[in-house]
Amino acid sequence: MAVPADPPPVVDATAEMVAAAYEDNKLAQVLYHDWEAQTYDDKWSISFDERCVEYARDRFEAIVGDVHEPLPYATALELGAGTGFFSLNLKQAGVLDEVHVTDLSPGMVEAAKANAEALGFTVQGRVADAERIPYDDNTFDVVVGHAVIHHIPDVEAAFREMLRVLKPGGRFVVAGEPTTIGDWYARRLGQLTWKATTAITHLPPLRDTWARDREALDESSRAAALEAVVDLHTFDPADLAAMAQRAGAVDVRTRTEELTAAFLGWPIRTFEAAVKPGVLGWGWAMFAYGSWKRLSAVDRLLARAVPARFFYNVGITGVKPS
Numbered sequence: 001m002a003v004p005a006d007p008p009p010v011v012d013a014t015a016e017m018v019a020a021a022y023e024d025n026k027l028a029q030v031l032y033h034d035w036e037a038q039t040y041d042d043k044w045s046i047s048f049d050e051r052c053v054e055y056a057r058d059r060f061e062a063i064v065g066d067v068h069e070p071l072p073y074a075t076a077l078e079l080g081a082g083t084g085f086f087s088l089n090l091k092q093a094g095v096l097d098e099v100h101v102t103d104l105s106p107g108m109v110e111a112a113k114a115n116a117e118a119l120g121f122t123v124q125g126r127v128a129d130a131e132r133i134p135y136d137d138n139t140f141d142v143v144v145g146h147a148v149i150h151h152i153p154d155v156e157a158a159f160r161e162m163l164r165v166l167k168p169g170g171r172f173v174v175a176g177e178p179t180t181i182g183d184w185y186a187r188r189l190g191q192l193t194w195k196a197t198t199a200i201t202h203l204p205p206l207r208d209t210w211a212r213d214r215e216a217l218d219e220s221s222r223a224a225a226l227e228a229v230v231d232l233h234t235f236d237p238a239d240l241a242a243m244a245q246r247a248g249a250v251d252v253r254t255r256t257e258e259l260t261a262a263f264l265g266w267p268i269r270t271f272e273a274a275v276k277p278g279v280l281g282w283g284w285a286m287f288a289y290g291s292w293k294r295l296s297a298v299d300r301l302l303a304r305a306v307p308a309r310f311f312y313n314v315g316i317t318g319v320k321p322s
């Protein structure tokens, strides 16, 4: 197995670099995600407790389905790991053993390593582009990713790379990618919620306690502009499966989730981002997660009648031929 290098220092974005990022998508990814790294867990209510362990394990199992492979997978690679949400929680769930967290953003790799350390885990962290994974062929038992491939210019190249670094018979599991239809309604729900929340929280009785300050809102607007640059793809589930097969995967299957849960989830996530940090508290996070879970149960029933492409999230798994 290749020896991981230490991540280079976190990039400090100058105005010129931000301008250049509009010309160079990989640079845009690094700048945007480095900038997000320190606040990412708060923004997305990411934690490493029972709530997120259960969430990560359920997403993994929903995609892999009724395949029963021995757990834990001995060596695991996460691509676009961010702060480690998926692989560190899957490790806690007993799904993964030795974890290698990688990301294009050095800031995210640092954040993931810090989260791993706080959990008492020894993980390898490395800056890596999913289109050119810096590990040897036939290295891992499983490759995982969550909300990452929609940022990668050449998704088929990333699937080819996942298959290259997997051992024969090894599996990749990528969760939490936006469907084309789901992204359309999620963005509109988010925009409406943002406008309504910022208008209401700036009314005099609420302004002091609920409103985010002007500087934070301006920063969010700049982030939203760059977000439009870094979000490259949405997926039709059938096209995504065909892409993985062209890359050489077998036993490919996709699974979509969240319909009514996304109708609630996107307004909730946007509301959380639009109010002053800290005002909502843990009770709110549990309420939001509980509501999401109840609606997800409704969605599992609806999945019997509603076509897969209408759901918000798509996940995909496939296997490297033996």
Ligand SMILES: C[S@@+](CC[C@H](N)C(=O)[O-])C[C@H]1O[C@@H](n2cnc3c(N)ncnc32)[C@H](O)[C@@H]1O
Binding pocket: 029, 030, 033, 034, 079, 080, 081, 082, 083, 084, 085, 086, 102, 103, 104, 105, 108, 128, 129, 130, 131, 145, 146, 147, 148, 151, 152, 153
């Ligand atoms: C939406 S975040 C998801 C982070 C994490 N997986 C999660 O679910 O919380 C997407 C991550 O993909 C990373 N990324 C973007 N392009 C990448 C690439 N070409 N190779 C590897 N990682 C990439 C970003 O730096 C970012 O950390």
